[in-house]
Amino acid sequence: MDILIIILQACVVLGAIVMGVRTGGIGLGLWGVVGTAILVFVFQLPPGSPPIDAFFIIIAVITASSAMQAAGGIDYLVSIASKIIQRNPKRLTYVAPLVAFVFTVLSGTSNIFFALIPVINETAYRNGQRPERSLAASTVTSGLGITASPVSAAMAAYLVLMDGTGYGLPQILLITIPAAIVACLVTSLVQQRIGKDLLDDPEYIKRVRAGVVEVPAVLAVEYEAKYGTGAAAGSSAAADGSGGNVESSRASARSAAKADKAVMIEHAVPPGGKTAAMIFIAGTLLVVVLGLFPGLRPAFPDAEGELVPISMATIIEMVMFTAALVIILVRHVKPSLVVEQPLLRAGYVAAVALFGIAWMADTFISANEETIVKPLGELIEAQPLWLAVALFIVAGLTTSQSATTNTLIPIALASGLAPGVITAMWPSLIGVWLFPANGSQIASVETDLTGSTKLTQIPVWHSFTIPMLVSWASVVLAGLLFQLVVPA
Numbered sequence: 001m002d003i004l005i006i007i008l009q010a011c012v013v014l015g016a017i018v019m020g021v022r023t024g025g026i027g028l029g030l031w032g033v034v035g036t037a038i039l040v041f042v043f044q045l046p047p048g049s050p051p052i053d054a055f056f057i058i059i060a061v062i063t064a065s066s067a068m069q070a071a072g073g074i075d076y077l078v079s080i081a082s083k084i085i086q087r088n089p090k091r092l093t094y095v096a097p098l099v100a101f102v103f104t105v106l107s108g109t110s111n112i113f114f115a116l117i118p119v120i121n122e123t124a125y126r127n128g129q130r131p132e133r134s135l136a137a138s139t140v141t142s143g144l145g146i147t148a149s150p151v152s153a154a155m156a157a158y159l160v161l162m163d164g165t166g167y168g169l170p171q172i173l174l175i176t177i178p179a180a181i182v183a184c185l186v187t188s189l190v191q192q193r194i195g196k197d198l199l200d201d202p203e204y205i206k207r208v209r210a211g212v213v214e215v216p217a218v219l220a221v222e223y224e225a226k227y228g229t230g231a232a233a234g235s236s237a238a239a240d241g242s243g244g245n246v247e248s249s250r251a252s253a254r255s256a257a258k259a260d261k262a263v264m265i266e267h268a269v270p271p272g273g274k275t276a277a278m279i280f281i282a283g284t285l286l287v288v289v290l291g292l293f294p295g296l297r298p299a300f301p302d303a304e305g306e307l308v309p310i311s312m313a314t315i316i317e318m319v320m321f322t323a324a325l326v327i328i329l330v331r332h333v334k335p336s337l338v339v340e341q342p343l344l345r346a347g348y349v350a351a352v353a354l355f356g357i358a359w360m361a362d363t364f365i366s367a368n369e370e371t372i373v374k375p376l377g378e379l380i381e382a383q384p385l386w387l388a389v390a391l392f393i394v395a396g397l398t399t400s401q402s403a404t405t406n407t408l409i410p411i412a413l414a415s416g417l418a419p420g421v422i423t424a425m426w427p428s429l430i431g432v433w434l435f436p437a438n439g440s441q442i443a444s445v446e447t448d449l450t451g452s453t454k455l456t457q458i459p460v461w462h463s464f465t466i467p468m469l470v471s472w473a474s475v476v477l478a479g480l481l482f483q484l485v486v487p488a
Contacts, residue, residue, distance in 0.1 A: 005043065006358055006371055010328040012038050014366050017357065026349045031355025039363050050405055054353050055311040057156030058402070060320040061108050062347025064151075067324040069341045071331040072273025077103055078115040079267040085119055089127040091164060094188040096120045096134045097141035101184050105147025105177070106281060108152040109343065113142040115267070121447045128218040132452035132463050135444045137191040140433055140467040142440065144475060146401050146425040148173065150287050151320065153350045154401035154429060157358070159312050161409045166488040167419035169291030169312055174480050174486045175317060175423045177478050183427075183475035190470045194454060199226060203451040213449045237437050273332045281332065283323030290315050325389030357398065365410065377415030385386030387412050388425040388476050396434025404429055420486060424479030433468045435459050436467040 015381060016035030016260045021027035039045045068074060081099050088095040096116075104110045120138055124131040150169055159169060198204050199222055207213045208223075215223045290296055290312070297309035328335060339346065380387050387408070395404040405426070410420045431442065436455050443465055445453050455462045 002371070006368055009039060009043055009045070009364055009368070011089055012043075013360060014208050016360060019448050020357070020398075026352050028398065028403070029349075029352030029356030032358075032360045032403075035360040036363050037357070038393055039360065039367075045363055045367040048359055048364075048366045049161065049201055050362075051157060051358040052483040053160045053311075054157040054402065054406070055351050057159075057316050057320075057353040058153045058347060059155070060317040060355065061151045061153070061323075062344055062351070063338070064280055064324040064327070065107060065109060065347065066322040066338045066341040066344035067327040068276045068334060069343050070128060070333045070337040071327050072270030073276030073280055073327070074107070074112060074273075074343070075267060076269045076273035076277045077107065079269050081112075081116055082119045082267050084429065085116065086123050086193075089123055089129075092127070092129060092134045093121070093192045094125055094185070096123075096138040097184045097188050098130060098181075100138040100142040101148070101180060103140045103147045104152075106269045108149045108155075108284075109346070110142040110146060110440065115140065115445060117440065117443050117447050125450065126216050126218070128198065128216055130198055130201070130452045131448045131450055132454075133191050135448060135453050136194075136463040137187050137467045139276060139440050139444050140430065140471050141180075141184045141187060141221070141376075142402075143432055144183055144427060144471060148176040148180045150291065151284050151316065152401075153347070153354060154405050156313070156316065157354060157402045157405040158409065159316075159408070160201065161413065162419060162423075163311060163313075165413065167423060168290065168294075170487050171420070171488065172423050173288070173291075174394045175420065176427055178428065178480035179424065179475050179481050182478040183471045186474040187467050191238075193469050194466060198450060198452070201224060201450070201452060202358060207449065207451055269316070274387030275482055276327050276331050276333075278324055283319050287312075287319050287434070289317055290319075301400060313449045342364050350400070353400045354402040354406060357400065357403035359444075361403075361407040362410070369414075372411075374414075376411050380412055380415045380417055384417060384421055384425070387417065387422065388428040388472075391425060391428035391436070392431030392472060395431040396431045399435075401429040401432055408440075418483075419488065420483035421480065424483045425476055427473060427475045427479060430468060430472050430475065435465045436462050436464070 012035050015039075016031040017028075020031035023031060033290065036047065040047050041273045065074075084099050084407070085092065085096050090178050098115050100110075100116060103112050105115075116138070117135065120134050121131045124134050146154050147158075149155055155169075155172075158172065160174070162168070184480070199219060204213070205227070209403075210213055297315060299307040299309045302308045324338070327333060328338065380390075390408055391404060395401055398404055409422065410424070412425075413419075432438065436437060436442065436459070441462070445455055447453075453463045
């Protein structure tokens with residue numbers, strides 16, 4: 001009978017998650033709260049502990065991010081990233097994923113990647129490269145930045161859970177950052193070999209002939225020679241009037257290509273955007289420094305009378321709220337503009353999703369520790385890689401890294417698994433790209449007019465699948481190696 005009741009409770013939890021995913025946005029968190037209410041009122045389970053610290057860390061960080069966005073700081077960061085990407089066209093498949101990762105780390109959100117999608121696509125296409133290679137790889141690696149950022153929502157949840165394990169922010173970053181960099185490089189190496197070159201891609205040729213997309217100048221002569229039908233309108237070889245003079249066509253194409261490359265996609269930066277970005281980054285660096293050197297934090301007596309530095313959760317909340325105020329005062333930003341920013345809306349959705357799902361999960365797990373936590377803990381302890389698989393799949397199903405963190409990490413900790421091993425597997429949250437349900441995936445597909453970046457009728461097989469799997473395997477393996485040398 002007890003097992004049947006637990007199964008019914010599990011159905012409530014899974015049902016709330018499924019309905020939350022179907023509803024989308026803030027619905028994930030709201031369904032989580034409804035699931036908690038059903039567990040409490042129908043099954044008489046004592047309510048679990050709501051993730052208060054994690055919730056307010058997200059609110060603090062997203063407030064600072066939104067103040068930066070209102071002051072033009074996000075525009076400044078995007079302009080820097082855009083210049084780096086466009087100045088390295090030959091190494092685009094390596095540069096773009098690293099840039100996407102680094103800027104996600106700095107901002108604490110992969111939403112910054114949206115603004116880079118057109119830049120990566122245009123840079124790849126005008127240089128005759130298959131856009132899928134750099135677009136798909138960059139989309140995936142931007143997600144690696146979430147578990148390597150000291151100010152991301154998932155990190156907020158993780159820090160609270162790891163409190164007291166001996167693994168603080170410094171130890172976590174010493175594993176997740178180098179492991180993610182390795183994963184970025186390995187993913188780029190593999191992705192460089194994915195798919196046919198544009199002129200060998202039937203879908204691309206079909207779109208050229210249909211007039212959907214033009215042939216870039218750098219490919220015009222090759223297109224003419226291979227298909228003999230004249231390149232699409234706007235390509236230099238088809239419109240140069242050379243009358244079949246191949247050398248003249250090639251010279252004209254080279255000239256047009258040089259002119260094409262010289263045109264940079266510029267991102268306008270409002271006055272003071274750089275200052276706002278620097279204030280936010282300074283706040284992020286201060287959080288890292290205070291995490292690295294606990295002696296710099298104020299200390300107060302605990303229950304046993306020993307001096308204990310205040311928690312990093314409190315530090316992050318203080319620093320990031322202060323950074324938001326400094327940006328508002330220095331750049332004379334109207335507070336009303338801050339609450340209108342897209343980042344604030346996205347962050348609020350993430351905070352509510354974390355709150356609802358984590359509260360429901362804690363209510364369910366705390367009430368059934370002997371039945372659920374112990375067997376799962378023993379399974380994870382015997383086969384630790386199951387934790388990576390569970391994180392990957394649940395992140396894919398919920399599309400929420402922070403909610404997945406709060407659901408599964410407590411089980412891993414209860415199993416007795418070493419904090420370093422758990423941290424090494426935590427970036428398995430890259431599974432958030434499992435289904436094409438994220439805005440950046442859809443935006444990448446819609447932006448790439450060549451048709452190289454695509455979805456299929458099989459939900460888990462798309463342009464992002466291979467880079468996602470490569471990133472997952474490489475980041476976990478690298479993390480397991482790095483955790484061996486990180487002191488607790």
